[in-house]
Amino acid sequence: MTVLADQYRSLLIPILKKQADDGCLCITPDLWTDKQRKIAYIGITCMFVNVQFKLETIDLCCSEYDEYDKTGASLHLVSQSFLIMFIIFRLLSMRLGHS
Numbered sequence: 001m002t003v004l005a006d007q008y009r010s011l012l013i014p015i016l017k018k019q020a021d022d023g024c025l026c027i028t029p030d031l032w033t034d035k036q037r038k039i040a041y042i043g044i045t046c047m048f049v050n051v052q053f054k055l056e057t058i059d060l061c062c063s064e065y066d067e068y069d070k071t072g073a074s075l076h077l078v079s080q081s082f083l084i085m086f087i088i089f090r091l092l093s094m095r096l097g098h099s
Helices: 002-021 072-085 088-096
Strands: 026-034 039-049 055-064
Touching: 002 039, 002 055, 026 072, 039 072, 055 072
Parallel strands: none
Antiparallel strands: 026 039, 039 055
16 A cells, blocks of 8 residues: 555656646645544645646545644644655745745
8 A cells, every 4th residue: 555655646746846836736734523433634635727727636645633732733733744745845845935
């Protein structure tokens, strides 16, 4: 399973890098709770419009959200840890002038 995930990441990175470099990448976190099982989840989706003007969406991840704190700051930290896996955070940080 890890090998397959790594293969997909290697295919996605150049696509997402180009969109980030062009300033056209939208990254959206989503939190929801399974009330019956009492489990919180986080998903992160990247969206952009391709050269044919079609909206593309890529679901980067979906995982249990273990943090008790659901504030924006906490969500930001958790989102960063997922984005680092895809090298997007580094690319966006460089674009925004953060180190």
